[in-house]
Amino acid sequence: MPDIGEDLVGAYSPSAKGSAVNNAESDAVEVWNRAAGGTSSSARAGDVALARVLRFHSHAEGDGLGEAIENAMETEFGLCEALAAYRSFDLDGAADLIQVTFSSLLGVWEREDQQAQARFRESGGEAYASLDVKAQLTRALQVKLEVTPHDFA
Incomplete structure (x- = not known):
C-alpha cells in the first residue's frame, strides 16, 4: 500500500511552524496511514473513500490499470464504489480514465x-x-480535512 511519505509532509509550507499546521500535518498523516491498510477501521465517509482510493491506486500502480479494474470488480466494494471514492476526492480525471478503460476492456474481454x-x-x-x-x-x-473534518475519525 502507498505510504504518505514526503508527499503529504512536504506539502505543507516548511516556513509555517505554527501548532495548527503541525496538528493538521499530523492529522493528515494519521488518516492516510490508517487508510493505507486497504480497509478503513472507521465507517466515516472520508475514511472509507480514502481507503478505497488507496487500495485501487496500489493495484493500479503495481499491477496496471486493467488488473486494478478486474480486482476491484472482485472485491466486496466493487468498481462503482472505487469510482465514487475517486470522485469524492475530486480525482475526476483519474475516475474518467478508469471508467473509459473499463468500458473499452469490456469489448476486449468479450472478444x-x-x-x-x-x-x-x-x-x-x-x-x-x-x-x-x-x-x-x-x-x-x-482540503477535505480542513473543510469536512467530521468525515474522518
Missing part, C-alpha cells in the same frame, strides 16, 4: 483478445501514471 488486453494494460498504466494520483490525493485530503 477474448489477448493482444488487445496487453495493449490496454500498457497504455492505461502509462496514462494513469501520468495523472500523478498520489500527489492529487495528498492535496485533496488536506
